[in-house]
Amino acid sequence: MPSEDMQRQVVSWVDDHRDSLIDFTCDLVATPSVNPPGDERAVADVVAARLKKLEIGEPEIVAKEPHRPNVLCRMKGADGGPVLCYNGHIDTKPVGDGAADDWETDPLTPTIIGDRLYGLGSTDMKSGVASLIYASAALRAVAPTLRGDLLLALTADEETGSGYGAIHLANDYGLKADIALIAEPSGVRRELEQICIASRGTFAFEVRVRGTQMHSSISDQFPSVNASVKMAEILARMQHELVVRHDPHPLYPGGVTRNVGVMVNGGVWYGVYPGEASFACDIRILPGMTPADAQRDVEAFVDGLRAADPDLDVEIVSAIHRAESMTMVQPEVPADDPFVRILQDASATVTGEPIPLGGFAGGTDAIFLHGYGGIPTIPAFGPGLLPLAHGANEYVGLESIVQACKIHALAALAYLE
Structure with a gap:
């Protein structure tokens, strides 16, 4: 269990880098990665450059086809220790011909209005990807020596079947971890509403x-x-x-x-x-x-x-x-899994009370990480609201990005420190 001082340092690091976290989320939204047709090269370059800038680790590009890259980055800990995988997809759904006329802002131009960031992929799930990356950077800054590895797996092609993404990594590449978390938007009526331990x-x-x-x-x-x-x-x-x-x-x-x-x-x-x-x-x-x-x-x-x-x-x-x-049987992580308890404890530290457990209404790459890779996977816990995904005027709350980042960082610290 990490000390209270280390937890405070993690939270302080995220607060100190709040503007950078939001700016990076905007950079991701501003970089098109619409699928179909599917080409994640530009956004993968943005991700890899930020991983290097934050000194998280050396990014590795794994691609079944050159225009469908996945970005992996491993923060190495002690040999033989546990491996925690943080996963998110870097592609988005298309705007859609009908929905394009309903947008009040340019969907490919990140626009901050009040405490919301509008843009395609803001809630599904470029804010979640940004949260995981900055959570990893906070962990690197506060706890450079870990008892295990934190593995970032930022994937292509989730929106059209995951054949170039999670399936390729789990089935062909051989991705392995003891537990995984996907930062899909876990709110339905309010952001960060639940920690989803199951998905449909x-x-x-x-x-x-x-x-x-x-x-x-x-x-x-x-x-x-x-x-x-x-x-x-x-x-x-x-x-x-x-x-x-x-x-x-x-x-x-x-x-x-x-x-x-x-x-x-x-x-x-x-x-x-x-x-x-x-x-x-x-x-x-x-x-x-x-x-x-x-x-x-x-x-x-x-x-x-x-x-x-x-x-x-x-x-x-x-x-x-x-x-x-x-x-493939739709997977579920038991409510008493140690990492689930760690997540709830971390959420209580950040929000004042444990975020309840729930079930994700949709499907995520958890089915493939578990089905092909044997990795128990929490299918969704991240910023954003699922009902806003795949529709006009998609947005994410700025504060939910920051809170999610703190929780992701504290959970990784507790699991790996």
């Missing part, structure tokens, strides 16, 4: 319906099936009737979330009776479940539709292309 996974899939493509002027004169209409009927029934079975989970009283029709496509042009139509869905599954569990219920539902309509031509196509990912 996703079964993403497409429902493809085939009909009778022909000249639309004679569709009423011959036997025909309008694929778009049939698709709409299936979509409506799936929205109201699909049941995905699951055991109750205390962190997710609402259970599984079904998102039907997140994308819709059908038809060719005027004059063409539609012969093919499709819609996409994503189902958010609970810890302990696998995507294959949800797929079985979806297939059973569609089988029931086929039985009632022998002419129905429909198939379910999974959007999960790695077979092993279909059977």
Whole structure:
């Protein structure tokens, strides 16, 4: 357990470097890393340069493809000691054509208004990345000798499947740690609302319906099936009737979330009776479940539709292309894990009371760090509000960045000192 004096030094270091921390967060937001299409080279350069400037360690670039770099940096401690991995992704979702008009500021220009920093990636999750980097610098300044390693793993490609990022590091590179924390935004209604020890996974899939493509002027004169209409009927029934079975989970009283029709496509042009139509869905599954569990219920539902309509031509196509990912169980870190207790103690030091434990509504790279690398991973504890991610006028509270940095630094100090 670190002394109170060392803890005060850590907090003081973050306070003394507050402006630099905020400025660096702005630098990250100002450096586009939109995915898709996906190219993190520029933001990786900004990250690597700051790691060198803060003398945290020598950054290592690990890339499956040159334009998809991950940045690793290890603060070396005693040989044979524990390894704590701090993880965050450096890519962002696109602005989106529709959302672009709704922004009140330029999404790629970091803008501070009052106590908020606006910009694409501010909450998801460039502020979290900045917090982890400056927490590491605080640790380096106050406790240069550690009993184990602090490993920063700042990854590409989280927003489109993590194949170039966490999966590559955990499965191909061989990333290893005793425990990991991801600084995803853990607030829903207020920032730093919870320490998320579990996250939900996703079964993403497409429902493809085939009909009778022909000249639309004679569709009423011959036997025909309008694929778009049939698709709409299936979509409506799936929205109201699909049941995905699951055991109750205390962190997710609402259970599984079904998102039907997140994308819709059908038809060719005027004059063409539609012969093919499709819609996409994503189902958010609970810890302990696998995507294959949800797929079985979806297939059973569609089988029931086929039985009632022998002419129905429909198939379910999974959007999960790695077979092993279909059977990965959504992970959860036990509430009594020593590092979880350390985090809560650190949060009490900074905020005055322990931040409660909760479950992250979405998915994070925890599934891949655990599933491929065997690393127990806290899926989300960082600044920002999840409801602001992937939408217009994304922002993060400046004070939440500073508080998160202090908590990240104190937790690393307690675990490694």
